[in-house]
Amino acid sequence: MRNNGASLAIAIVLCCVFFAASAHGENLAVRNCTWCHGGGASGYPPAPALAGQRPLYVEKQLAYFHARTRDNPFARQYMWGAARNIDGESARNLALYFASLPPRAANDGVPNLVGVGRTIYQEGMPEANIVACVVCHGPNAEGIRDIPRLGGLDYSYLKRRLEQWNEGYHAAAGPPMISIASKLSGDQIEALASYLSFVK
Amino acid sequence: MRALKPLRIEGTPEARLRPAIWKLTDVRLRVGLAALVATLFFVGAVSAQHRIGPSGDIAAKISYCKDCHGVSAQGYNGYFPIPRLAGQQPVYLQNQLRAFIEHRRTNNIMFNVAHSLSPAMVDALATHFASLHPPPIGGAPRQKVATGRKIFEDGMPEVNIAACAACHGPDATGSGQIPRLAGQLYPYLIKTLNNWDKERGRNPTVPDASAIMSPVAHSLNRSQIEAVAAFVSTLR
Numbered sequence: 001m002r003n004n005g006a007s008l009a010i011a012i013v014l015c016c017v018f019f020a021a022s023a024h025g026e027n028l029a030v031r032n033c034t035w036c037h038g039g040g041a042s043g044y045p046p047a048p049a050l051a052g053q054r055p056l057y058v059e060k061q062l063a064y065f066h067a068r069t070r071d072n073p074f075a076r077q078y079m080w081g082a083a084r085n086i087d088g089e090s091a092r093n094l095a096l097y098f099a100s101l102p103p104r105a106a107n108d109g110v111p112n113l114v115g116v117g118r119t120i121y122q123e124g125m126p127e128a129n130i131v132a133c134v135v136c137h138g139p140n141a142e143g144i145r146d147i148p149r150l151g152g153l154d155y156s157y158l159k160r161r162l163e164q165w166n167e168g169y170h171a172a173a174g175p176p177m178i179s180i181a182s183k184l185s186g187d188q189i190e191a192l193a194s195y196l197s198f199v200k
Numbered sequence: 201m202r203a204l205k206p207l208r209i210e211g212t213p214e215a216r217l218r219p220a221i222w223k224l225t226d227v228r229l230r231v232g233l234a235a236l237v238a239t240l241f242f243v244g245a246v247s248a249q250h251r252i253g254p255s256g257d258i259a260a261k262i263s264y265c266k267d268c269h270g271v272s273a274q275g276y277n278g279y280f281p282i283p284r285l286a287g288q289q290p291v292y293l294q295n296q297l298r299a300f301i302e303h304r305r306t307n308n309i310m311f312n313v314a315h316s317l318s319p320a321m322v323d324a325l326a327t328h329f330a331s332l333h334p335p336p337i338g339g340a341p342r343q344k345v346a347t348g349r350k351i352f353e354d355g356m357p358e359v360n361i362a363a364c365a366a367c368h369g370p371d372a373t374g375s376g377q378i379p380r381l382a383g384q385l386y387p388y389l390i391k392t393l394n395n396w397d398k399e400r401g402r403n404p405t406v407p408d409a410s411a412i413m414s415p416v417a418h419s420l421n422r423s424q425i426e427a428v429a430a431f432v433s434t435l436r
Contacts, residue, residue: 123308123309123312124309124312124313126264126312126313126315126316126317127316129260129261129263129264130264131264131267131268132309132312134279134309135268135278135279135280135282135309136268136276136278136279136280136282137278137279138279139279143279144278144279145277147278147279175270175271176266176267176268176270176271176276179263179266179267179271180267183264183267
């Protein structure tokens with residue numbers, strides 16, 4: 001009986017160590033992301049929020065960083081290295097984890113540009129050949145499948161990404177964003193980024 | 201204005217016998233020719249400018265349409281399914297763009313789009329999209345295709361549903377106001393058939409051909425709609 005008790009105690013201790021180690025391991029991978037992407041993965045400029053992002057989108061982007069086909073300056077500087085050792089399965093697990101976190105709006109856009117931004121997003125500007133973003137990104141900018149959530153991302157990230165479509169980056173991305181973004185003026189990009197930063 | 205002296209024709213007697221062989225040494229002739237060339241150039245430039253104006257607009261508008269409907273107008277699965285326009289019947293496209301404006305067909309986005317198009321632009325766009333033939337984008341479940349083919353080709357006489365092919369054509373390419381279905385997006389076809397009366401024939405003061413489809417859409421159950429959609433979405 002005494003022996004059994006000792007075995008049980010040892011087993012419990014081993015289990016605790018094992019679970020602590022495995023939990024620690026998961027935390028490390030996530031921790032490596034949240035050092036830059038912020039607590040709760042809710043973004044810390046220049047790193048965008050990942051919380052609530054579409055898992056298929058995150059998984060694909062990690063693959064693009066890994067293959068070095070997503071190639072803007074911050075991607076080269078940070079994400080190529082960060083994604084170097086992330087294989088397909090790790091990317092999927094990280095993507096699912098971040099998708100499960102509740103998104104929090106950055107709320108850091110220019111408030112008086114929100115109206116124009118909302119109009120462009122929800123209705124487009126047919127006379128200027130600007131399409132309505134809502135058709136692909138959804139009524140609350142929540143995204144779908146590999147089309148990313150835009151709602152609540154920070155202003156500077158949204159603005160930078162909209163500008164970069166026509167600066168020769170994003171070799172991995174196919175149509176239609178390069179063509180769409182080419183029709184947006186600087187003011188319209190700022191309006192969109194402002195509106196989206198407040199979308200919950 | 202001083203009358204010009206007759207042109208002096210130089211050269212051999214043989215040359216003189218041939219009319220219209222003038223030497224360009226004559227100053228008046230040179231000036232005249234220069235003026236003619238300049239005039240032609242000016243007229244050409246002006247008319248080219250007139251051509252570039254509208255055709256530039258058309259190119260920009262086509263690019264705008266394709267930003268949503270796909271680079272070859274093959275359709276695109278966004279948050280909402282965006283239909284294929286490639287190979288579509290021009291009369292159908294023209295009628296649908298009018299339907300958005302006349303509130304026969306409800307869609308806020310397309311209402312705004314249709315309002316921005318002149319009749320000439322609508323015609324140009326309809327002609328352009330009818331001329332495109334990219335392959336279907338696919339994505340429909342294959343196991344439904346055989347059932348769909350049967351409904352499409354034979355109809356369902358027991359529930360009084362005619363063969364789709366009777367109106368939409370054996371290759372589902374449509375005709376006139378009856379749309380091409382071949383290669384249309386699977387989720388778009390499902391959404392459209394499931395919501396027929398919520399999306400089409402919405403203005404009672406302007407009845408249209410969409411009324412023909414209403415009883416058909418109602419008679420098909422969900423799985424039959426999926427089957428027909430799967431079949432026609434694979435057609436080239």
